[in-house]
Amino acid sequence: MSEAATAAAPRATIGDSEFDRDTALTRRAPGVYDIDLSAGWTIINAVNGGYLLAVLGRALADALPHQDPFTISAHYLTASQPGPAVVRTDVVRTGRTLSTGTASLLQYDEQGNEVERIRVLASYGDLGALPDDVRTTATPPAIPPMEQCFGPEDGPAPVDGSSAIADRLMLKLDPATLGWALGQPSGKGEMRAWFGLKDGRDPDPLSLLLAVDALPPTAFEIGLRGWVPTVELTVHVRSRPAPGPLRVSITTRNLAGGFLEEDAEVWDSAGRLVAQSRQLARARLA
Amino acid sequence: MSEAATAAAPRATIGDSEFDRDTALTRRAPGVYDIDLSAGWTIINAVNGGYLLAVLGRALADALPHQDPFTISAHYLTASQPGPAVVRTDVVRTGRTLSTGTASLLQYDEQGNEVERIRVLASYGDLGALPDDVRTTATPPAIPPMEQCFGPEDGPAPVDGSSAIADRLMLKLDPATLGWALGQPSGKGEMRAWFGLKDGRDPDPLSLLLAVDALPPTAFEIGLRGWVPTVELTVHVRSRPAPGPLRVSITTRNLAGGFLEEDAEVWDSAGRLVAQSRQLARARLA
Structure with a gap:
């Protein structure tokens, strides 16, 4: 998408965007929600783990008295x-400043048996109630300006196969971490990108759960190929992100x-470290 | 303890040490265990979170078909x-290489009501079944030799109040991260130490769960005082640690x-990064 096209397109807003529609749940009973998982957030044939976490995170925001995932x-x-x-x-426990709950995502196999996909344990709070004090010593990632970074629309598709999620993300990768796409991985386990939703919706705590798991795997830059399935992913949301x-x-x-x-570290447009995450994933050692 | 005393003392073994006795559970029924939480692992008046995690980790090792906490x-x-x-x-799910389960630690209040203390979600596997391939780029912490580091026995107690856990740990802190004990915190959020069990028991995956939460809080070196309660702690155990x-x-x-x-990073005597952890904790901002 050219800059002119971006400027011309109507920007989606929080609550009225593809991401919001595709994470919307219908409460069937207290603590039971239905959702139709969108095919729009798949990578090759797998539903993106960050999108799924956002779905579960949204269910917990409804089920718990606090709105924001502090640690999930x-x-x-x-x-x-x-x-x-x-x-x-x-609901595990509700406290004054934090509430804790669990969530399960279930689907049905061909015989109609329930199969659990994901189990979540999370503590929620109110990011708006936190003091403003920031003594963070971490510094924002050294990434070139966005116009010097590259997305799928800037060249041949870097990943084989169709990835529907690419149509929904504004992802501009740091050229220094793009060697894998040219067959020359750097050997360093690093991946850096500018990230947004393509329809222009600004970030919020729920979309941060998507952001931490939306880049190509660092394994590609290490020189590994193939799928890197997540075993476990924990996200700390530390601040409500600024727009942009x-x-x-x-x-x-x-x-x-x-x-x-x-x-993963996620930094907002105001230079605040808004989320930190760590995942354990399986690697296919070549 | 002097080196001579260490050499003279009979070394405890895995399975027959204070740590093993104090994390031992009695299975009352399938999935229900009794334990008397030891007062020997308290810091001031709080039971150490790493000790508690080891108790829960041991219950899950009994309840799940796999023995080793991969991510907890x-x-x-x-x-x-x-x-x-x-x-x-x-038990949430049992798979061929990984099993997932939950655990809750409960106590009773003065009225006899059940109060949940900790909720755990974990995936277990068999560390012994993993391939030997190591491509880790992380390097061991820059910490001086043990004899140049300092423990509670090397000076006046650095923390006010009595900490029973100090009698059970071999903890030798890097002088570069000890400024807080002398009233001169470095301002850096770093803490480094040599760690072991004082009775000489060698490390195993369960004691790694203790090791990640046994050092003084980094907040002390940042210049904060007071309690830094853990909200959430996730540990990845990546290898069975070598003795020492x-x-x-x-x-x-x-x-x-x-x-x-x-x-936290935990490195064993063979130079292997055996565990990584991250916790979210509350800080009392001065």
Whole structure:
């Protein structure tokens, strides 16, 4: 999309965007929600783990007395498919400043048996109630200006196969972490990008759950190929993000025994570190 | 303890040590365990969160078909007290290489009502079954040799109040991260130490759950005082540790809004990064 096209397109707003429509749940009973998982957030044939976490996070925001995920851990059990799914939530504890709950995403197999896809444990609070004090020593990722970064629309598709999610994301990768797409991975476990939703919806705590798991796997820059399925993903949302594009930096330092970690930092347009995450993923060692 | 005393003392073994005795559970029924939480692992009056995680981790090792915690997330709900407690486990899914389960630690208030202390979600596997491939780019913490580091026995007690846990740990802090104990915190969110169990028991995956939460809080070196209660702690155990002392490095980069993260790395005597953890904790901003 050219800059002119971006400027001309009507910007979607929080609450009225593809992301909001595709994470919307219908409450069937207290703690039981129905959703039709959209095929619009798939990578190759897999439903993106960050999109799924946002779905579960939204169910918990409804089920708990607090609105914002402060820390949310997801264990990915089986591969989710686009289509009907059920989310069940359970309140563990409600406190004054934090509430804790669990959520499960379930689908049905061909015999009609319930299959659990994801189990989540999370503590929610009110980001708006936090003091303004910031003593963060971390610095924003060293990423060139957006116009010097590259997205799928800037060249041949870097990933084989169709990825519907690419149509919904504004993802501009740092050229320094794009070697894998040219067959020359840097060997470093780093991936950096500008991130947004393509329809222009500004970020909020729920879309941060998507942002931490939306970049190509760092494993590609290490020189590995193939799928890097997430075993567990924990996200700390630390601040309500300012409007505008996010900068996402992902680092892997410990690739061993067929597993690796991916540490993500998400920085907002105001230069605030708004989310930190870590996931444990399986690596296919070549 | 002097080196001579260490050499003379009979070394405890895995399965027959204070740590093993104090994390031992009695299975009352399938998925229901009794334990008397030891007062020996308290810091001031609080039961150490790493000790509690090891208790829950041990219950899950019994309840699940796999033995080793690959990734374990704990949400700390209310403050545990030394004394009787119940652990309830629930199997979420059993797979070929990974099993997932939940565990709850419960105690009773003065009226006899059940109060949940901690909720855990974890995936277990078999560390012994992993391939040997190591491509880790992280490097061991820059910490001086053990004899140049300092423990509670090397000077006046650095923390006010009595901490029973100090009698059970071999903890030798890097002088570069000890400024807080002398009233001169470095301002950096770093803490590094040599870590072991004082009775000489070698590390195993369960004791790694203790190791990640046993150092003084990084907040002390940032210049904060007082209690830094853990909200959530996730540990990835990546390898069975070699015998001998561990090196533990903890880093905080994002202190903001009354919360901070603590990232721990645990390295074994063979130079392998055996565990990584991150916790979200509350900070009392001065």
